[in-house]
Amino acid sequence: MPDTRPKLLIVEDDIGLQRQLRWAYDGYQLFIAGDRAEALEILRTEEPPVVTLDLGLPPDPDGISEGMAVLAQILTERPGTKVIVASGHGDRASARRAIAEGAWDFYQKPIDIDSLGHIVGRAFHVHALEEENRRLAEAAPADGRVLGRMITAAPEMLKVARMIERVANANVAVMLLGASGTGKELLAKGVHETSDRASGPFVAINCAAIPETLLESELFGHEKGAFTGAVKTTIGKIEQAEGGTLFLDEVGDIPLPLQVKLLRFLQERVIERIGGRQPIPVDTRIVCATHQNLDEMIAEQRFREDLYYRLAEIVVRIPTLAERAGDAVLLARHFVSKFARDLNPQVKGLANDAIAAIDAWSWPGNVRELENRVKRAVILADAKLVSAADLDLDAGEEVEEVVVNLRAVREAADQQAIRRAIARADGNVSSAARMLGVSRPTLYDLMKTYNLG
């Protein structure tokens, strides 16, 4: 029977330690290398996701030069590998340097098998999660699903995408509620492109960005001579979206008199251009969005309740980026490769301190803020990896700080992987444990720790 246990490479030149480690890890397929050549050969043939690396290797067993060289080569050849370095007792400077060069974590000698086992276990979880994220991100555009352009692995957001797919073809008005930058316009396009109107136009208008005096003409159009300056007949956005979808962004900013006119269109499906005398039938689907509290506006009579019910046949609430565990890092990777391609091809990815900082940041401006920060960072970066400083985010200079942040990253990743595996196994803990590569009791412990299930 093929061995399906996860592969762990241990790079260690001390024969005694090799033996000790061999016994400690019966949950993994172990590969042991005593020097650089052996390590690289195993890396290439077995592709282990996780490597523990002693920095003191021959020909420099008392220094770290050989260990650092092996680290660099592993990360060049297989950048996704999680390398955990072993540093000598009290040698924090080496650990710090190795982390700055891309190691995932470190442990200090003498080895404590339990805590090292814990670090290794988490490294496998994070690696599996990243692989799946990468697969999802890569698969999305290829599989042709319209909402495939939305990048997410968070259950909260996948639920939103599924809901959009379900309502796309029911000809109902959809209202998207979410903070600024959460992806409302992208989802509105998703509604359009998944619907049977996809071959028609998608027209967007931001009602907050247009002065009140011009909004009516923008929406409904005007006839030549309707007002001073109306030198030619112009059709409005509603008509432009004939046969397609009109996205009314910031619908809460439409002034009351115009709300009446919009309501009439929604009830009768005809419009009148300013200065026009003919009602014109228009077949346009409305998707709208706002970040305002419409209930409050209705109570204060600033928004018409009858219009609200016409616009909000289906209400979709979009979670903030902070509520979608793991998505900030996933999106950041996507934006790094997108912007690096166009703006700075030497940039290859995110440094560990950047990943920790992205995960720790609260993203008040949501995906838009993330996109802008990553874009600027890619332009400014002068190394291969974008750092927390390039992103203008606090990284914390001490290794201790990074470790705390990495732990937070890992815990978030754990929770997400567990939730997903349990969902996929339809609540069966044994098969979820098999998927995650841990024993059933371990999974129960983790579920208890994270309050899942």
Ligand SMILES: Nc1ncnc2c1ncn2[C@@H]1O[C@H](COP(=O)(O)OP(=O)(O)OP(=O)(O)O)[C@@H](O)[C@H]1O
């Ligand atoms: N899940 C996602 N995957 C990929 N890109 C995204 C995602 N969500 C948002 N974006 C990108 O982030 C930017 C902001 O998104 P969008 O304009 O849809 O947000 P919004 O909620 O309409 O913002 P606002 O309320 O400020 O108008 C866009 O460039 C969009 O393409």
